[in-house]
Amino acid sequence: MRPIQHITLPGGFVASAGTAGMKPSGKPDLALIASANKPVATAVVTTSNQVIGEPIRWVRDILPKGCGKTRGIVINSGNANVATGKAGYRDAETMAKLTAKALGCAKEEILVASTGIIGHKLPMEIIRPALVPLATTVAKRNDQAVAQAILTTDLIAKTAVVRTKIGRAKITFGGIAKGSGMIAPSLATMIAVVTTDAKISPTNLKRALKEAVFGSFNAVTVDSDQSTSDIVAVFASGEAGETIKPNTAGWKKFLAALKDVCGALAYSIAADGEGATKVIRVQIRGAKTDAEAAAAAKAVADSPLLKCAIHGGDPNWGRIVMGVGKSSAKVDQDKLSCWIAGHKVFAKGRPVKFDRAAASTAIVDSKDVLIEADLGLGKGKYEALGCDLSHAYVDINALYST
Amino acid sequence: MRPIQHITLPGGFVASAGTAGMKPSGKPDLALIASANKPVATAVVTTSNQVIGEPIRWVRDILPKGCGKTRGIVINSGNANVATGKAGYRDAETMAKLTAKALGCAKEEILVASTGIIGHKLPMEIIRPALVPLATTVAKRNDQAVAQAILTTDLIAKTAVVRTKIGRAKITFGGIAKGSGMIAPSLATMIAVVTTDAKISPTNLKRALKEAVFGSFNAVTVDSDQSTSDIVAVFASGEAGETIKPNTAGWKKFLAALKDVCGALAYSIAADGEGATKVIRVQIRGAKTDAEAAAAAKAVADSPLLKCAIHGGDPNWGRIVMGVGKSSAKVDQDKLSCWIAGHKVFAKGRPVKFDRAAASTAIVDSKDVLIEADLGLGKGKYEALGCDLSHAYVDINALYST
Numbered sequence: 001m002r003p004i005q006h007i008t009l010p011g012g013f014v015a016s017a018g019t020a021g022m023k024p025s026g027k028p029d030l031a032l033i034a035s036a037n038k039p040v041a042t043a044v045v046t047t048s049n050q051v052i053g054e055p056i057r058w059v060r061d062i063l064p065k066g067c068g069k070t071r072g073i074v075i076n077s078g079n080a081n082v083a084t085g086k087a088g089y090r091d092a093e094t095m096a097k098l099t100a101k102a103l104g105c106a107k108e109e110i111l112v113a114s115t116g117i118i119g120h121k122l123p124m125e126i127i128r129p130a131l132v133p134l135a136t137t138v139a140k141r142n143d144q145a146v147a148q149a150i151l152t153t154d155l156i157a158k159t160a161v162v163r164t165k166i167g168r169a170k171i172t173f174g175g176i177a178k179g180s181g182m183i184a185p186s187l188a189t190m191i192a193v194v195t196t197d198a199k200i201s202p203t204n205l206k207r208a209l210k211e212a213v214f215g216s217f218n219a220v221t222v223d224s225d226q227s228t229s230d231i232v233a234v235f236a237s238g239e240a241g242e243t244i245k246p247n248t249a250g251w252k253k254f255l256a257a258l259k260d261v262c263g264a265l266a267y268s269i270a271a272d273g274e275g276a277t278k279v280i281r282v283q284i285r286g287a288k289t290d291a292e293a294a295a296a297a298k299a300v301a302d303s304p305l306l307k308c309a310i311h312g313g314d315p316n317w318g319r320i321v322m323g324v325g326k327s328s329a330k331v332d333q334d335k336l337s338c339w340i341a342g343h344k345v346f347a348k349g350r351p352v353k354f355d356r357a358a359a360s361t362a363i364v365d366s367k368d369v370l371i372e373a374d375l376g377l378g379k380g381k382y383e384a385l386g387c388d389l390s391h392a393y394v395d396i397n398a399l400y401s402t
Numbered sequence: 403m404r405p406i407q408h409i410t411l412p413g414g415f416v417a418s419a420g421t422a423g424m425k426p427s428g429k430p431d432l433a434l435i436a437s438a439n440k441p442v443a444t445a446v447v448t449t450s451n452q453v454i455g456e457p458i459r460w461v462r463d464i465l466p467k468g469c470g471k472t473r474g475i476v477i478n479s480g481n482a483n484v485a486t487g488k489a490g491y492r493d494a495e496t497m498a499k500l501t502a503k504a505l506g507c508a509k510e511e512i513l514v515a516s517t518g519i520i521g522h523k524l525p526m527e528i529i530r531p532a533l534v535p536l537a538t539t540v541a542k543r544n545d546q547a548v549a550q551a552i553l554t555t556d557l558i559a560k561t562a563v564v565r566t567k568i569g570r571a572k573i574t575f576g577g578i579a580k581g582s583g584m585i586a587p588s589l590a591t592m593i594a595v596v597t598t599d600a601k602i603s604p605t606n607l608k609r610a611l612k613e614a615v616f617g618s619f620n621a622v623t624v625d626s627d628q629s630t631s632d633i634v635a636v637f638a639s640g641e642a643g644e645t646i647k648p649n650t651a652g653w654k655k656f657l658a659a660l661k662d663v664c665g666a667l668a669y670s671i672a673a674d675g676e677g678a679t680k681v682i683r684v685q686i687r688g689a690k691t692d693a694e695a696a697a698a699a700k701a702v703a704d705s706p707l708l709k710c711a712i713h714g715g716d717p718n719w720g721r722i723v724m725g726v727g728k729s730s731a732k733v734d735q736d737k738l739s740c741w742i743a744g745h746k747v748f749a750k751g752r753p754v755k756f757d758r759a760a761a762s763t764a765i766v767d768s769k770d771v772l773i774e775a776d777l778g779l780g781k782g783k784y785e786a787l788g789c790d791l792s793h794a795y796v797d798i799n800a801l802y803s804t
Binding site: 048049050051052082083084085117118119120228304305308309311312313314317318321322324325326330331332333336346349350351389390391393394396397398 | 450451452453454482484485486487519520521522630706707710711713714715716719720723724726727728732733734735738748751752753791792793795796798799800
């Protein structure tokens with residue numbers, strides 16, 4: 001079978017996966033995504049949780065402004081290296097150092113990300129010997145194994161490819177992500193890596209990433225919980241021609257493509273929410289600002305009551321109204337209108353007669369349920385992505401650490 | 403069987419229950435709690451959701467400052483009278499008017515509360531004829547039926563009695579409450595009524611209630627969702643002697659007793675959380691302020707991941723650390739320590755070796771699991787009350803409105 005490329009599809013990138021043995025399943029648990037031969041523009045966004053993993057500390061130390069030039073990122077799954085103190089920081093640093101040595105760069109040019117259980121020391125005795133082969137086989141570009149190696153409770157590998165043309169340059173984006181539970185604004189137990197062959201400065205890449213994250217990864221909420229280890233990293237090799245600069249037509253196309261790849265990965269995360277059977281897409285419009293629309297959309301998407309209702313095929317619009325009302329967005333209930341799966345259920349503060357059986361069927365039959373609310377107050381809009389709440393979520397999370 | 407009194411135990415109060423027929427079960431769905439013969443000091447706290455039920459609007463209209471003198475409160479269950487527009491407001495007003503007429507007072511002296519499904523017009527054709535008998539039988543003081551009549555998805559009636567002595571006066575407090583799902587800061591799908599024979603001005607009663615609610619009803623969270631219909635009302639008949647004033651020894655005792663009765667009712671609500679098998683008591687100390695401690699405590703108690711872990715007997719302290727870290731309280735992970743069911747699991751940023759099997763057994767065997775965290779930053783403290791997340795929560799809420 002011909003290997004399917006995504007993360008190494010843009011020119012200038014290589015990637016490999018390895019197995020240290022941190023997962024009981026024995027599946028791959030190490031991944032390296034790197035530029036083939038030189039430092040490249042890099043931008044990161046990390047968790048807003050005040051408790052952070054040691055790899056996050058390492059990344060913030062080597063990229064204090066959230067951008068710069070690096071060679072790549074080494075990722076392990078099975079252990080998050082959180083609450084492991086100075087020894088944990090040294091372990092993250094060692095992961096960077098050994099990878100850097102094998103690639104022939106400085107340790108400060110290697111980002112580190114870890115995901116998995118919190119509070120256990122990294123088993124360096126098994127990671128250490130697996131890192132060198134990881135780096136020496138990086139030219140193999142076994143992208144599918146890389147996408148698998150970063151997963152924890154995820155059921156499916158999450159990948160995306162987006163192409164665009166900017167001027168004469170054909171630009172490619174590739175992305176992989178992991179994330180399933182503890183997914184919430186802002187970010188999630190989420191690791192996402194995006195590569196592109198576009199030519200762009202680290203500062204502009206950071207600016208574009210920040211804008212793309214607002215409407216994609218930050219829009220995903222599985223359970224309102226927020227991980228200590230979230231990171232989104234973007235690498236731009238510059239192999240595909242013209243320099244992308246703000247306030248140009250090219251910038252808009254670059255941003256749109258980056259949003260597309262981040263959006264596709266974010267959607268995959270919502271769809272693979274722990275125990276999820278459906279994606280819930282909450283579109284808010286008519287808010288005073290986009291930020292207020294985001295607050296309202298996330299409040300609805302986070303509501304356990306709404307999540308249960310959608311799980312059960314219940315067009316219970318009261319829970320949309322409640323969710324919008326409890327959010328920090330300004331709401332005037334007499335201007336509020338709502339739709340469930342295309343059925344108008346609430347108009348300017350009053351319920352609307354609707355075909356309940358048809359709405360219920362539309363929910364049950366759909367893998368992607370659209371909830372809309374118009375606050376009737378302004379032009380702010382936002383789409384949050386959530387999922388339903390099922391028995392399986394409870395089962396997955398009732399006995400995770402034991 | 404001798405009827406058990408609570409809400410009419412303090413001197414000067416009467417109460418009755420009735421059945422209009424709003425519940426499919428045919429159980430009582432109307433309750434009236436009133437002072438026997440005169441307007442009494444009254445204070446209320448209502449929901450902070452921006453979408454509110456029409457009865458809440460009525461209460462705010464007759465008590466714009468949240469306190470005053472009234473005769474009592476009429477409550478229906480089975481229908482929340484929310485999103486019902488001007489007609490809904492008139493229905494709430496009519497409930498007050500008919501009750502007032504039968505009691506011989508002004509309609510502005512009758513509070514109204516409704517709980518149940520959102521968005522359906524009150525069936526006034528069956529409520530109307532049931533209201534007069536409710537008022538004319540109010541001297542019956544059938545407290546147990548009253549406590550039952552305000553319930554919706556609750557499994558058990560929630561009542562409390564507290565006695566204290568202030569100076570020479572023997573003061574009695576009685577309380578009833580309902581609330582099971584959509585329970586979250588601030589307040590919940592919660593109706594609580596407290597009566598006391600203490601003598602206190604409406605303004606001082608409001609002040610005391612506000613303080614008591616912070617540590618009791620506002621500390622309860624079942625699912626982070628917040629109802630449009632919450633109300634806590636306190637009535638003080640003044641029949642038990644000396645006037646209670648702030649900054650006196652009597653004030654402290656009054657406040658302590660009011661906190662006790664509110665605390666007992668709040669605990670009952672957490673224990674009866676939809677699908678709950680355990681109460682989770684989250685005690686935060688060492689926060690910069692009590693308000694920050696409250697934010698951290700509620701973030702932990704609200705965490706679906708922690709709730710699942712406790713349900714499964716999993717001493718997963720990572721989820722406490724994550725919950726504290728995502729809250730708005732200032733956190734320094736190197737000063738953070740945590741305990742689960744009495745087992746120290748995390749000390750100043752590092753995991754502690756603990757007897758995992760014993761901690762798990764302690765969780766499984768307890769109906770009331772204590773989670774503690776010391777932020778190590780100040781003197782702020784707070785206890786939030788939550789419950790675990792089970793399959794039954796999903797089942798109850800997946801098909802509520804159909």
